Amino acid sequence: MKIPVKPMAVGAATLRSRAPCPNNTTGGSQVLMATTGQIHIADFDGSSFTTTMNATVTGAPTWVEFVQPNKLYAVNENGDDLRLFNLDLSGPELSEPVxxxxxxxxxxxxxxxxxxxxxxxxxxGAGTVDVWNIENDQFTLIKTIESTGELGPVDPNQAAPHPHQSVNDPSGRYFVVNDLGTDEILVIDSADDAWELRTPTKTAxxxxPRHGVFYxxxxxxTxxxxxxxxxxxxxxVVVYSVSYEDAGLTLTETQTISSFVGTKPQGAAGGEIALSxxxxxxxxSNRxxxxxxxxxxxxxxxxxxxxTALDETPTGGLLPRMFSLGTGHLFVGNQNGPDAAVAFALSEDGSLSQxxxxxxxxxxxxxxxxxGPAYIKQLN
Incomplete structure (x- = not known):
């Protein structure tokens, strides 16, 4: 299932705007948030958010990646463009795409x-995986890999291949790609910059399969x-054992457990996954x-x-598409309110504040x- 991402009517150029409080004066950290047409920075002091940047951008940057000190890579879920911005955290201020x-x-x-x-x-959208060389702050396409597996049985969610996430394994050599449409986990071998497909793993x-983590x-x-x-x-939630072989990285299912502690609500949709x-x-997250x-x-x-399932914590809103772990806190982006960006305190046992x-x-x-935020992450 793809939760709708509505297009926002904005001009062709990137517009920059800053909230009334331009500087990080709280002595806390900064949290990056992104959604359709918007990229935000908020100061977080452990008990409150203070928005310090609200930049209007074209398209739907529903996933971004920040590289210190000032690089911000952004997708456009509603298009086919990839962008690199300069993000000055001292302002904070977002540049036009560089x-x-x-x-x-x-x-x-x-x-x-x-x-x-x-x-x-x-x-x-395309059913493909792009590999880019991003050296020298430029994009050079190395390879586009097509997902060609047999489609899953659920219509319309699985009417086409839908690569949803790639995860680099701890060795650095392999990328596994969760394809929601084909019920497959693709394995891509990056050795010698060849980016070759190895034998995939079929899920139930x-x-x-949406997102995953290595353990x-x-x-x-390593x-x-x-x-x-x-x-x-x-x-x-499905657990696989991992083995490294000459033919590639191999996954073998060892456990399947509900993403809910109790009964699964009909029509629910799994979202994000993260390891402490x-x-x-x-x-x-359950949506x-x-x-x-x-x-x-x-x-x-x-x-x-x-x-072993332990407990469930309400997120304060609807459609928690993405969440991430920060220093002593877990940050949630609810695409629908009432609360859109939310921070929970983490206890020593990993439980969340109620x-x-x-x-x-x-x-x-x-x-x-x-x-509401499709992406949220603590930066510092």
């Missing part, structure tokens, strides 16, 4: 290689033992649950990679349906 490129349509996710010289874009029919994670991890995905359609820094807690608020489910992760410690209302993002 580089642009035309690639696959409907890209919804970006992933770097280890040294950030290559950028992989997942083209949900009607899973709709364990960390700067000192090989994964497991890979975990959230199925958007079936609302399951200490590799002991997994989080997933379209039918309640006044959607939620995030917390799982305990055993050393063998198996999961009430948000900070939030921004949907009105701060224009107030229109689906215009």
């Amino acid at each position: 580089a642009t490129a035309t690639g696959s349509s409907g890209v919804v996710h970006l992933e770097f290689n280890k040294d950030k010289t290559r950028l992989v874009g997942s083209g949900y 029919a009607g899973c709709g 364990p994670s960390g700067a000192d991890v 090989e994964a033992t497991h890979y975990m995905i959230i199925c958007e359609i079936s609302n399951d 820094d200490d590799n002991t807690v997994l989080y997933v 379209l649950t039918g309640g006044d608020s959607d939620n995030i489910t917390r799982f305990q992760v055993a050393q063998d990679g198996s999961l 009430e948000a410690v900070a939030s921004l209302p949907l009105a701060d993002f224009g107030g229109a349906e689906f215009f």
Whole structure:
């Protein structure tokens, strides 16, 4: 299922605007948020958000990636263009695009290689994966890889291939691509800059693999033992063991568990997945649950990679498409309100505060349906 991303009528040029408080004076951190037609920066002091930049941009930058000190890469989910901006955090201020490129349509996710010289874009709309050389702040297309697997059984969600996310494994060599439309996890081998497809892994029919994480994670991890995905359609979390072989990276299913602690609501849709820094807690978001608020489910992760569901926490809004873990907090982007950007405190055991410690209302993002943050991440 693709949650609608409405086009915003804006001019051809990027418009820059800054909130009344231009400087980061809270002594806290900065949080980056993006949605259709907008890129925001807010200061976060642990108990409140203060918006310091609200930049109007063309298209739908529903996924962005920031590289210190000032590079911001952005997709356009409603088009086929990829953009690089300068983002000055001291202002903060967003430039006009400094580089642009035309690639696959409907890209919804970006992933770097280890040294950030290559950028992989997942083209949900086109059914393809783009690999870019981004050295010297330019875009040079290396390869476009077509997803050609047999389609899943759920119409219209699986009427075409829909690569939704690529994930670089801890070795740095392989990228796995979750294809919601074909119920496949593609494996791309980046060795020698060849970017060749290896044998894919088929999920259960009607899973709709959306996003995934390798386990364990960390700067000192060189090989994964497991890979975990959230199925958007079936609302399951699936765990695979990982093996590294001459033929490529191989995934073998070891567990399937509901993304809900209790009964799955009919029509619900899995969203995001994230692993805690200490590799002991997994989080997933559940959308379209039918309640006044959607939620995030917390799982305990055993050393063998198996999961145990612990609890659910309401997100304070609807359609938590993306969330991310920051320093002592979990940040949620609800595409519908009432609360659009939300921060929860993290306890030592990984549990979330039952009430948000900070939030921004949907009105701060224009107030229109689906215009809450599609992307949210703490930068510093």
